[in-house]
Amino acid sequence: xxxxxxxxxxxxxxxxxxxxxxxxxPVVDLIQTQLFDGAECGEEAHSALRLSFHDAIGFSxxxxxxxxxxxxxxxxxxxxxxxxxNGGIDEITDGQTPIWQQTNLxxxxxxxxxxxxxxxxxxxxxxxxxxxxRPAPKAPAPDxxxxxPTDSVSSIxxxxxxxxxxPAEAVALLASHTVAAADVVDPNIPGTPFDSTPFTFDSQIFxxxxxxxxxxxxxxxxxxxxxxxxxxxxxxxxxxxxxxxQDPRTACFWQAMVDDQLLMMAAFKASMAKLQVLGQDTSxxxxxxxxxxxxxxxxxxxKYPATFSKKDVQIACPILPFPNLATxxxxxxxxxxxxxx
Ligand code: HEM
Ligand SMILES: [Ca+2]
Numbered sequence: 347x348x349x350x351x352x353x354x355x356x357x358x359x360x361x362x363x364x365x366x367x368x369x370x371x372p373v374v375d376l377i378q379t380q381l382f383d384g385a386e387c388g389e390e391a392h393s394a395l396r397l398s399f400h401d402a403i404g405f406s407x408x409x410x411x412x413x414x415x416x417x418x419x420x421x422x423x424x425x426x427x428x429x430x431x432n433g434g435i436d437e438i439t440d441g442q443t444p445i446w447q448q449t450n451l452x453x454x455x456x457x458x459x460x461x462x463x464x465x466x467x468x469x470x471x472x473x474x475x476x477x478x479x480r481p482a483p484k485a486p487a488p489d490x491x492x493x494x495p496t497d498s499v500s501s502i503x504x505x506x507x508x509x510x511x512x513p514a515e516a517v518a519l520l521a522s523h524t525v526a527a528a529d530v531v532d533p534n535i536p537g538t539p540f541d542s543t544p545f546t547f548d549s550q551i552f553x554x555x556x557x558x559x560x561x562x563x564x565x566x567x568x569x570x571x572x573x574x575x576x577x578x579x580x581x582x583x584x585x586x587x588x589x590x591x592q593d594p595r596t597a598c599f600w601q602a603m604v605d606d607q608l609l610m611m612a613a614f615k616a617s618m619a620k621l622q623v624l625g626q627d628t629s630x631x632x633x634x635x636x637x638x639x640x641x642x643x644x645x646x647x648x649k650y651p652a653t654f655s656k657k658d659v660q661i662a663c664p665i666l667p668f669p670n671l672a673t674x675x676x677x678x679x680x681x682x683x684x685x686x687x
Contacts, residue, residue: 374639377459395522402414417457471611477631479632524548549610556660578680
């Protein structure tokens with residue numbers, strides 16, 4: 347039988363496996379009230395997750411790049427937010443800075459705790475790990491470490507490999523785009539989501555990116571660099587997501603996620619655990635994962651958006667069967683923007 351782990355009760359009443367983690371419960375509350383409008387999976391939670399990626403990926407397993415998941419993007423925001431790939435990131439660094447300054451956390455601990463808490467606000471998300479104790483960042487990350495939607499699959503996979511991630515792990519991390527919207531790809535239509543359910547951590551993103559494209563969400567069908575035809579009005583499809591869904595090196599990892607909530611959750615959790623300690627000496631970090639809120643589950647089968655069916659799927663994985671999914675009734679939807687930008 348499993349042994350019951352010993353827990354300590356914190357002055358605030360919560361329990362944790364390690365007394366050092368007690369200091370984090372008030373920070374989690376602060377983040378929820380001041381940053382996430384009371385535990386919402388809204389624009390700020392989405393942006394906090396994106397921020398953790400843009401912070402951590404400035405790292406190479408071969409050395410010579412940045413400090414990884416060290417919070418440099420927050421501490422040196424004036425320098426890193428200028429990078430082209432960080433377009434729009436200043437909104438969340440500006441939002442986090444005054445809240446971070448109310449805490450005793452280093453920038454790295456704050457950025458990666460906020461990402462874990464924000465993700466937990468999204469139903470269907472896995473409960474991400476949180477490791478505590480990153481030292482203060484030494485320097486900003488160099489430019490050109492963050493993949494862009496105009497990049498080729500080869501260049502994206504090469505960048506992920508350089509940071510220590512396999513193609514399967516890169517696809518797993520892209521589950522993040524299930525709770526995501528674009529503000530700056532087409533600046534005329536801020537808050538344009540990547541799937542029809544940007545407040546739910548479901549596998550809808552993996553399905554919708556495979557559907558035949560029909561339109562651009564821009565005014566008068568205008569397109570912008572980095573996007574390709576999307577299946578739904580009001581929805582944006584990143585060129586990189588589509589290319590990765592179709593490339594023989596990644597297509598089967600992509601398709602395997604469609605309607606496999608548990609696979610997606612487990613793969614995303616494992617890859618995020620790696621991402622959020624990139625460049626850190628993990629032997630010096632304390633496991634404070636039990637301060638991260640437990641996300642609400644998502645247990646439904648996903649569905650084709652109304653009017654879509656299997657005939658609209660651009661299947662690129664010849665070896666896996668495609669799941670049988672129902673179609674939502676009614677006319678094709680228009681996906682509303684994510685408010686708050
Ligand atoms: C191939 C790699 C990737 C590319 C090219 C890419 C590109 C983008 C772009 C262009 C946007 C929209 C930015 C805007 O216009 O506001 C975006 C949003 C986002 N990305 Fe990625 N991304 C990648 C990987 C990731 C990863 C690995 C994560 C997290 C683990 C992530 C999390 C997010 C989130 C959560 C948003 C939504 C932010 C919001 O709604 O405010 N992305 N991504
Ligand atoms: Ca979604």
